[in-house]
Amino acid sequence: MELSSAKFPVKIPESTTFKWIGLASIWFSIRQPSAWLRQTSLAAGLPEYATFINRVIDYYLRMYWMLIGTFLFFLVAILLFVLYRLVGALFLELVRADLGPYINEWPSWARWLRETEVDLPWAWLQALGILVLLLGSIPAVSFGNNDQLQLGGKMNSVEAIIQEIRTRKATNPKDQSYGMHAILQKLGLSLTTPDYSRDLGDIQKELFVQLLIWTKSMNLLLCANGPRADGKPSWVPDRQLDSEEMWLKPSQLFGRAGNNTTPDSDPWWVLHDDDRLVVRGRKIHRVDWCGGPFEHTDTVMDYSGTHLHNIIILRDQHRANVERVNAGWGSVFVDTSLRRIHYVDMTEKPARFSNFEHLWALWDGLVRSGDNILVRDVLESMLATPELMEFHTSICNEMAKKGRSVFVTAPHPLATGNCPANTKVGDVIFLVAGVPMPLVLREVSGSDNYQLIGFALVDALMWGQGWGAVVEDDLQEIALC
Helix, strand or coil, X not given: CCEECCXXXXXXXXXXHXXXXXXXXXXXXXXXXXXXXXXXXXXXXXXXXXXXXXXXXXXXXXXXXXXXXXXXXXXXXXXXXXXXXXXXXXXXXXXXXXXXXXXHHCCHHHHHHHHHHHXXXXXXXXXXXXXXXXXXXXXXXXXXXXHHCCCCCCCCHHHHHHHHHHHCCCCCCCHHHHCCHHHXXXXXXXXXXXXXXXXXXXXXXXXXXXXXXXXXXXXXXXXXXXXXXXXXXXXCCCCCCCHHHCCXXXXXXXXXXXXXXXXXXXXXXXXXXXXXXXXXXXXXXXXXXXXXXXXXXXXXXXXXXHHHHHHHHHHHHHHHHHHHHCCCCCCCHXXXXXXXXXXXXXXXXXXXXXXXXXXXXXXXXXXXXXXXCCHHXXXXXXXXXXXXXXXXXXXXXXXXXXXXXXXXXXXXXXXXXXXXXXXXXXXXEEEECCCCCCEEEEECCCCCEEEEEEECEEHHHCCCCCCCCCXXXXXXXXXXX
């Protein structure tokens, strides 16, 4: 049997807000969240998750009370208006015949009532305007700002729980999935009964597919870590890897502005029985040069081979770019490739790097020094400024820790950026419908299938320039295995 994004009824309304209201309503029915946490093996390892749940419950309880109050106010306003019109009409019918000639002697409130009756269409129009304003305020009051509910960044509520699933830890790796079964089954996900004798990869694949069905979001592919040692499909995230050591922040995972290469694209996928996940996308470039893994060092002020290795990667990326555009060392590489997004994981505190503007200029100049000086001379120049050397080491260590490297593609137009460290020359950069980041794919020899290596950061594509006015006919089907 094949699974497709178009074949599954959504048990909860597709609106992100209403999905989360459904989740909140389930939590409302649980009087003791701590008991629920114990049932899902979260109590010991994630006390902050209980705090998050309590915040959600408190937020939506206040929201519902505001919603009820708004509707009651609206209902009372309608009843009072109808009562006013009925009483006013009855009063005027009683007094019109006898007191009409003496209208100037009427009390002021009676004269106002009579004048309103004379200008009946205008009175109704005024009342209608007031009611429209009241009605228009209801969505704002009821749904509020879901950005208040966040785990590690600004995100809406469904995104928050996906982020929590992605980042949670457990002593038993199988509990990373099984620990969420109780709540996810109540949300409509078709998950099997926990069975600890099952293969971990199968458990992870089941949860991934069900989340894909429920969220209808291809963003989840960004959590994949590349070909798996257990032989499971490369598109299934290996959640044994520490998410804190992944180069992926929420704004990238959920396609915020400046982090969406396929804006307004509709996700499409089909899952075949042989574990091939077929998606649609367009080929952008083929990797023509890749720097390979950076090396981590605990020593800063020395002439170690690690420092030389890392400097060579940075210099070679510049050289690879220059050779492909036939420009001199003074080319615009600084504007196209040496972007901070390639070398700084912004899940770290931005101030850690933004406070060193002067160091960026020095570091960039040395990296782009070309053949004018030897690599060892570049290192000596950095060592002469301890602050600069610490800055350089911190950048390279982050790249090493989070398994990232840098690359250049061909043919033109060139793409340069940040990629998984296991990217190889010949890998292909694809844009996939519904996925906010470029994907690095590797062709499987002897077939039309691809392995998912991971996502890339390509500055020139991050605002959707590579997608443009793409139409469905422009897209090819891509089989991930």
